[in-house]
Amino acid sequence: MPAARPSLSGPGADPGRRRVLAALLGTPVLATGGGLTACSGGPASTPVHDEPVTLSVFWWGSAKRAELTERALRLYTERNPGVGFRVTWQGADGYYDRLATQAAGGNVPDLIQLDDSVLTEYAQREILLDLTDHVADNRLDLRNLPDGLVRYGQVDGRTMAVAAGQTAAAVVFNRDLLRELRESEPRTGMTWAQYVAWAEQVTLTSRRRVAGTSDPSGDYRALWLWLRGHGGELYRGRQLGFAVDELVNWFDLWRRARAGRATPGAALVEQADSEPARQPVVSGLTAASFAWSHQLPELQRLTKAELGLCAFPGSTGAQWARASMYWGVFRGSRHPDAAIDVINFLTTNGEAGAVLGHERGLSPSQAVRRALDGTITDRAQQRVAALGDSLGLGIGPAPVPPPKGHARIRSLLVTAAESVRSGGVGARAAATRFLAQADAALSA
Numbered sequence: 001m002p003a004a005r006p007s008l009s010g011p012g013a014d015p016g017r018r019r020v021l022a023a024l025l026g027t028p029v030l031a032t033g034g035g036l037t038a039c040s041g042g043p044a045s046t047p048v049h050d051e052p053v054t055l056s057v058f059w060w061g062s063a064k065r066a067e068l069t070e071r072a073l074r075l076y077t078e079r080n081p082g083v084g085f086r087v088t089w090q091g092a093d094g095y096y097d098r099l100a101t102q103a104a105g106g107n108v109p110d111l112i113q114l115d116d117s118v119l120t121e122y123a124q125r126e127i128l129l130d131l132t133d134h135v136a137d138n139r140l141d142l143r144n145l146p147d148g149l150v151r152y153g154q155v156d157g158r159t160m161a162v163a164a165g166q167t168a169a170a171v172v173f174n175r176d177l178l179r180e181l182r183e184s185e186p187r188t189g190m191t192w193a194q195y196v197a198w199a200e201q202v203t204l205t206s207r208r209r210v211a212g213t214s215d216p217s218g219d220y221r222a223l224w225l226w227l228r229g230h231g232g233e234l235y236r237g238r239q240l241g242f243a244v245d246e247l248v249n250w251f252d253l254w255r256r257a258r259a260g261r262a263t264p265g266a267a268l269v270e271q272a273d274s275e276p277a278r279q280p281v282v283s284g285l286t287a288a289s290f291a292w293s294h295q296l297p298e299l300q301r302l303t304k305a306e307l308g309l310c311a312f313p314g315s316t317g318a319q320w321a322r323a324s325m326y327w328g329v330f331r332g333s334r335h336p337d338a339a340i341d342v343i344n345f346l347t348t349n350g351e352a353g354a355v356l357g358h359e360r361g362l363s364p365s366q367a368v369r370r371a372l373d374g375t376i377t378d379r380a381q382q383r384v385a386a387l388g389d390s391l392g393l394g395i396g397p398a399p400v401p402p403p404k405g406h407a408r409i410r411s412l413l414v415t416a417a418e419s420v421r422s423g424g425v426g427a428r429a430a431a432t433r434f435l436a437q438a439d440a441a442l443s444a
Contacts, residue, residue: 148321165361218417
């Protein structure tokens with residue numbers, strides 16, 4: 001069930017006074033103990049409110065994410081006592097079902113957390129507020145965000161959301177286990193063939209006690225990066241960007257990996273899912289599995305083993321400045337200026353960045369990242385930052401966010417991969433069926 005919170009308000013609130021939103025953004029303020037300063041140049045105009053404002057905020061994530069987000073929102077209220085928050089959060093499962101129900105009733109929270117699976121759909125359904133004009137005059141200040149990260153929040157040329165963090169598709173591996181087996185760690189820059197060979201060796205050395213890697217044949221992230229590494233794309237506009245032969249080659253790569261015992265058996269693969277507690281590297285099924293880099297702190301909290309991190313196999317140029325998730329504003333919000341100012345605070349303010357750390361990924365603001373350099377003490381978050389630094393300028397250009405129907409495509413790919421793994425359907429038959437169903441989903 002969602003965890004609802006009462007209104008968050010700072011001590012000494014004086015709702016009767018006119019309060020200037022975003023005052024902190026234009027004035028350097030020392031963070032407690034960290035010496036961090038506000039990293040935004042401030043908005044071009046200053047919204048004010050004669051009456052108190054309460055903004056509703058909704059996100060998914062762990063209890064730790066909730067703790068940090070609420071601390072950052074309280075900090076905002078301390079700086080702007082006329083603005084309070086009513087927050088709700090829950091796990092990822094069921095989040096979009098609840099949001100869809102709210103959207104159907106026109107009762108969406110003022111600020112919502114989204115990912116790229118629904119961004120285009122929510123923009124085209126006009127659930128989200130178009131932020132383009134606010135970006136143009138810097139009321140929403142994106143000048144310190146990487147260009148690719150800004151682009152990945154645009155739908156049909158309009159800014160519809162702002163990255164809450166930057167992430168990378170990553171391999172998470174059990175360092176303690178690999179030390180015990182005296183096997184090397186996977187590394188950024190391995191080819192897909194090298195990675196599969198590494199995983200086969202780990203399975204062999206462990207005497208099949210664990211498999212080397214999880215099976216990502218149904219993982220759209222892995223397919224997308226594999227395609228980009230071969231000059232392709234997952235999408236071209238509102239259509240798939242690849243043909244049957246390319247998907248057959250992808251399925252065949254993992255058929256050979258299964259034959260070499262690089263991955264667990266099909267039955268065990270079906271038990272794993274994207275929930276952190278069921279990641280096979282956490283549950284002990286594999287020495288490595290595929291995740292988002294920003295998930296490492298949560299995964300590390302779920303195991304006593306030390307976890308390491310590297311990029312997905314293949315060229316780092318296949319990666320891009322990817323939003324781990326976004327902050328969006330409900331089009332029907334009664335307080336859009338206040339909501340936009342909160343996004344400014346959460347994404348470009350040094351103090352807020354110090355509170356949030358890298359829990360949602362690297363801070364979207366490059367200025368905040370520089371300010372945080374050396375101040376993060378959590379080792380898992382340090383590894384997230386180190387991976388981001390290692391990818392650096394080697395990443396490629398950002399595509400546009402996935403089209404409407406992306407969530408359905410992800411589900412269809414999982415089903416196709418499962419049918420191949422089980423042996424019930426050949427790779428070509430599964431790929432042909434997938435493309436037909438995917439084309440229908442994208443044209444619906």
